[in-house]
Amino acid sequence: MSTSSVPTPWILGLTGGIGSGKSAAAQHFIDLGIDAVDADHAARWVVEPGRPALARIAEHFGDRVLLPDGQLDRSALRKLIFEVPEERRWLEALLHPLIAEEIRSHLARARSPYAILVSPLLIESGQYSMTQRILVIDVPQSLQIERTLQRDGISEQQVQAILKAQSSREDRLNHADDVLVNDRDLAWLHSEVERLHHFYLTLRGGRS
Numbered sequence: 001m002s003t004s005s006v007p008t009p010w011i012l013g014l015t016g017g018i019g020s021g022k023s024a025a026a027q028h029f030i031d032l033g034i035d036a037v038d039a040d041h042a043a044r045w046v047v048e049p050g051r052p053a054l055a056r057i058a059e060h061f062g063d064r065v066l067l068p069d070g071q072l073d074r075s076a077l078r079k080l081i082f083e084v085p086e087e088r089r090w091l092e093a094l095l096h097p098l099i100a101e102e103i104r105s106h107l108a109r110a111r112s113p114y115a116i117l118v119s120p121l122l123i124e125s126g127q128y129s130m131t132q133r134i135l136v137i138d139v140p141q142s143l144q145i146e147r148t149l150q151r152d153g154i155s156e157q158q159v160q161a162i163l164k165a166q167s168s169r170e171d172r173l174n175h176a177d178d179v180l181v182n183d184r185d186l187a188w189l190h191s192e193v194e195r196l197h198h199f200y201l202t203l204r205g206g207r208s
């Protein structure tokens with residue numbers, strides 16, 4: 001049977017800085033039946049062993065970024081790219097087009113009334129051009145740092161370096177159609193996601 005009669009969903013871009021709560025918010029949209037593609041997941045698929053990008057990375061940075069089993073040593077690469085901005089830009093130039101391709105092909109298979117692209121770099125990477133509406137998850141920077149330190153085993157210095165590589169809170173908010181302020185508990189986050197979900201179901205093509 002042809003699927004050409006199934007309408008393509010409009011795309012909501014969901015963004016926010018490191019540790020803002022994008023994944024927690026996205027999981028609740030998924031629980032409500034919405035299809036979501038996560039740019040951080042796409043970034044992992046494109047460097048799986050055997051894929052050309054991993055060979056390019058090893059060629060450029062050397063074996064220090066490979067684990068004994070041949071997988072990418074993510075922690076080693078993280079340290080390198082957030083210490084040296086030119087190395088981060090080199091990696092982004094290699095990976096962002098591949099990540100965008102993965103995202104596009106996954107979004108094309110989405111079948112819910114609208115679908116979500118979750119990305120920390122939605123604005124910086126130009127991925128917002130694949131979306132019709134932008135939801136920013138906003139938290140004060142102190143909470144962002146506190147939640148990231150609690151979740152990941154990395155130093156505060158590294159979190160600061162990652163924050164520096166991302167858009168400012170102000171810049172992100174300038175691009176927002178909707179803002180979810182995630183400065184309370186998870187029950188609040190879920191109730192805000194539900195409120196937005198009911199609103200999004202009323203929109204056509206992402207606009208009222």
Ligand SMILES: CC(C)(COP(=O)(O)OP(=O)(O)OC[C@H]1O[C@@H](n2cnc3c(N)ncnc32)[C@H](O)[C@@H]1O)[C@@H](O)C(=O)NCCC(=O)NCCS
Nearest residue numbers: 017018039040043074075077078095099120121162165166
């Ligand atoms: C450096 C890598 C190997 C570290 O991997 P690790 O498993 O530790 O972290 P993970 O990929 O889950 O990312 C965690 C968070 O770091 C931040 N982050 C990742 N890459 C970047 C970047 N290039 N610039 C700014 N922040 C970034 C984001 O907030 C992201 O949510 C990895 O982040 C990577 O390959 N980054 C380059 C690709 C990229 O730009 N990905 C972002 C999505 S487009």
Ligand SMILES: Nc1ncnc2c1ncn2[C@@H]1O[C@H](COP(=O)(O)OP(=O)(O)OP(=O)(O)O)[C@@H](O)[C@H]1O
Nearest residue numbers: 018019020021022023024120147151184185186189
């Ligand atoms: N409202 C909240 N109350 C308490 N903890 C929260 C809340 N929102 C998120 N968290 C927790 O904060 C941490 C960061 O959230 P999450 O992983 O969703 O952020 P993220 O924006 O996806 O981060 P990254 O950009 O690093 O992928 C997680 O451990 C999550 O469970």
